[in-house]
Amino acid sequence: MVNRLADRLSPTIESRISAGLKYQKQGQLEEAVLCYRGAIELAPDFALLHSNLGNVLQELQRFDQAQECYIAALELEPHQPILHNNLGTVLHNLGRYDIAIENFATATSLKVDYSEAWSNMGNAQKDSGLYNEAEASYQKAIACNSNNAEAHHNLGLLYLLRGDFQVGWTEYSWRWQTANYPTPLRSYNISRWNGESLEGRHILIYPEQGLGDLVQFARYVPILHKAGARVSLEVPTALHRLMQGLQGVENLVMHGDSPPVFDTHCPLMELPRLSKTVQETIPSEACYLQADPDLIDYWTNRLGSHDGFRVGIVWAGNPNHKKDRERSINARLFQPLATLPGVHLFSLQQERDNEAISLISPNTEDLAPLLFDFAETAAAMRSMDLIITVDTAVAHVAGAMGLPVWTLLPFVPDWRWLLNRNDSPWYPSMRLFRQETPGDWESVMNRVMQALHKLV
Numbered sequence: 001m002v003n004r005l006a007d008r009l010s011p012t013i014e015s016r017i018s019a020g021l022k023y024q025k026q027g028q029l030e031e032a033v034l035c036y037r038g039a040i041e042l043a044p045d046f047a048l049l050h051s052n053l054g055n056v057l058q059e060l061q062r063f064d065q066a067q068e069c070y071i072a073a074l075e076l077e078p079h080q081p082i083l084h085n086n087l088g089t090v091l092h093n094l095g096r097y098d099i100a101i102e103n104f105a106t107a108t109s110l111k112v113d114y115s116e117a118w119s120n121m122g123n124a125q126k127d128s129g130l131y132n133e134a135e136a137s138y139q140k141a142i143a144c145n146s147n148n149a150e151a152h153h154n155l156g157l158l159y160l161l162r163g164d165f166q167v168g169w170t171e172y173s174w175r176w177q178t179a180n181y182p183t184p185l186r187s188y189n190i191s192r193w194n195g196e197s198l199e200g201r202h203i204l205i206y207p208e209q210g211l212g213d214l215v216q217f218a219r220y221v222p223i224l225h226k227a228g229a230r231v232s233l234e235v236p237t238a239l240h241r242l243m244q245g246l247q248g249v250e251n252l253v254m255h256g257d258s259p260p261v262f263d264t265h266c267p268l269m270e271l272p273r274l275s276k277t278v279q280e281t282i283p284s285e286a287c288y289l290q291a292d293p294d295l296i297d298y299w300t301n302r303l304g305s306h307d308g309f310r311v312g313i314v315w316a317g318n319p320n321h322k323k324d325r326e327r328s329i330n331a332r333l334f335q336p337l338a339t340l341p342g343v344h345l346f347s348l349q350q351e352r353d354n355e356a357i358s359l360i361s362p363n364t365e366d367l368a369p370l371l372f373d374f375a376e377t378a379a380a381m382r383s384m385d386l387i388i389t390v391d392t393a394v395a396h397v398a399g400a401m402g403l404p405v406w407t408l409l410p411f412v413p414d415w416r417w418l419l420n421r422n423d424s425p426w427y428p429s430m431r432l433f434r435q436e437t438p439g440d441w442e443s444v445m446n447r448v449m450q451a452l453h454k455l456v
Contacts, residue, residue, distance in 0.1 A: 045076055050073035092127070097127055097128040152171050160172060199229075201228075201263040204264075206268065233253065240373070242373070242375045242397070295375060303380075309344065311337065312380070314389035315329050327410050346364070387403060407433070
């Protein structure tokens with residue numbers, strides 16, 4: 001970026017910039033904000049300061065404030081492609097996809113080989129449902145920089161969403177090289193499994209990403225066992241008791257504990273690629289997870305006789321998920337379901353005690369205080385006639401148990417739900433209800449209401 005003030009910056013301003021960069025690098029973002037704001041007070045016509053402050057505010061998810069910073073920077077330096085790219089990024093985070101695309105287009109017109117901006121444009125186009133355009137943008141990003149891991153990874157997610165698994169798994173493997181990937185590839189002195197024979201060998205499988213991912217891809221563990229492998233599976237505390245019923249596991253390792261001696265290892269979500277999974281060969285056994293019989297008895301006794309049609313509901317996922325704003329919904333949208341004659345709602349929403357009663361209906365039974373982990377949730381769901389949930393781990397657990405489950409999906413869903421279908425090849429007992437326009441959950445719930453009325 002052109003620094004028109006470089007020849008007249010005071011030592012005070014330079015020290016604040018240096019401190020801001022240091023704090024930003026160390027993750028001390030609030031301190032970085034103070035440094036940059038202090039520098040801007042002394043040099044308000046220095047575009048780089050506004051941009052740096054915008055970057056920190058975006059990390060803090062203060063997107064409206066970050067937008068103001070980038071606009072201020074562009075007023076000073078209107079022809080800087082990096083500023084248009086930064087503004088496009090924050091507009092994307094605000095859900096203003098059309099304007100974000102315009103800014104990315106400006107950035108790439110100013111710098112034709114701007115790989116990052118091409119990739120970001122693809123992200124905004126994908127979230128707008130412009131899948132062909134998104135593919136073209138990702139390809140341009142890769143043409144500009146063949147090592148752009150973000151573009152490769154996002155292109156892989158797009159292929160998987162469209163059902164092109166053969167190419168999608170390969171591009172998806174670039175995730176390990178992207179910045180800030182939440183579960184880095186592990187390094188052991190023993191080589192990672194790459195698809196060779198496992199007959200008589202001991203393999204350690206460890207999870208990556210979220211709880212739902214672990215549940216979905218745990219289906220590959222029995223396959224490895226049948227291929228002659230001894231399998232140790234690492235799991236987090238929330239899934240430990242539930243996974244004790246998974247077939248083919250020799251050792252269930254609690255996250256943080258040392259595994260037994262193994263011959264090779266593999267992250268769980270690499271198993272589909274190494275198994276050469278395509279849509280037609282998805283392992284889709286109707287039921288590969290089971291609830292504990294003793295817990296089933298407990299919940300059967302606790303809930304008493306089966307009166308009416310029992311519906312377990314979940315309206316929110318992990319609030320830290322980067323797409324949570326799109327996939328979680330307002331609990332009040334379940335209110336009409338509570339008015340259906342014969343329907344009794346049960347909240348399975350963990351860590352949201354009493355919210356169902358206050359936001360949906362006083363007659364909704366809140367089970368959340370007793371759901372200590374997913375073993376409890378699984379057993380409670382066995383007493384339900386139907387589960388209705390947003391895209392979160394409960395949907396995967398219900399599907400893996402073969403329970404009737406209706407999953408509510410945003411306009412652009414996660415890749416695993418594919419496009420233009422109301423069923424899932426991963427879970428035969430699942431029915432999908434999709435948004436037809438971005439953000440429109442009311443029409444989704446109207447269709448759910450009609451379907452539930454017909455079912456009851």
